[in-house]
Amino acid sequence: MSAPQLVVHRDKELMAQAAAARLITKIVDAQAARGSASVVLTGGRNGNGLLAALAAAPARDAVDWSRLDLWWGDERFLPEGDPERNVTQAREALLDSVPLDPARVHPMPASGGRYGGDADAAAAAYAEELAAAAGPEHYRSAATAAGGDVPAFDVLMLGVGPDTHVASLFPELPAVRETERTVVGVHGAPKPPPTRISLTLPAIRAAREVWLLAAGEDKANAARIALSGAGEIQAPAAGAYGRSRTLWLLDAAAASQLPRDLYPPASA
């Protein structure tokens, strides 16, 4: 477990640009060190803002997009192409404009296709896909040993919801209590749509780096709660950490309720 480090930017635009620059460097470094990189994308406003900033960054051409594996931390269980699906929004923000290898892009299943309305079966299939991709460096936690492995993600990004949810792990719902499976179907989510698919906390914690994105005033209370010692069942963001690094990327509005001793005076 790595203790959270905080970086606070002036506003959400600057936060998105700085996070995009950070991600480019991370991918380039991982590709130099290991030949390829693996990144887990998040949905939501902050995640899509980062992808849009990356699309606009001239340095995006430093990435070898053909040697990048993309996974998702969660998905809204909706039909293929639905504008509310996280993958649809990511394609629009960035993925359609860079030369990815389609075989290395791993969206979570849609409803209505092979799995019909069965989000649990779709989640199990995604867990199998992750296990099949787990290489020699995979991380086998006690929790994932029973349900399968996941690749050693270089960076796993999570947008923090105003209620402290991350991925589709909402406070007090069964998914946030999962200790064995790596991917689960989520039912009765308080944020629409109610049916979703999500990585679990054990799968999230297998990542080398976990980056939590929180920008905007509506995230201030969530950031304060999650960073002030709350339990992960009540505040799922508090349970999201990486093996080597846990990084909270905030803007000043989202950081406005944090005790000042938690972070150094504003970055840029």
Ligand SMILES: O=C1O[C@H](COP(=O)(O)O)[C@@H](O)[C@H](O)[C@H]1O
């Ligand atoms: O529904 C979701 O919400 C969260 C947070 O989204 P935001 O718009 O409040 O930033 C996101 O992380 C998750 O991937 C998504 O499915």
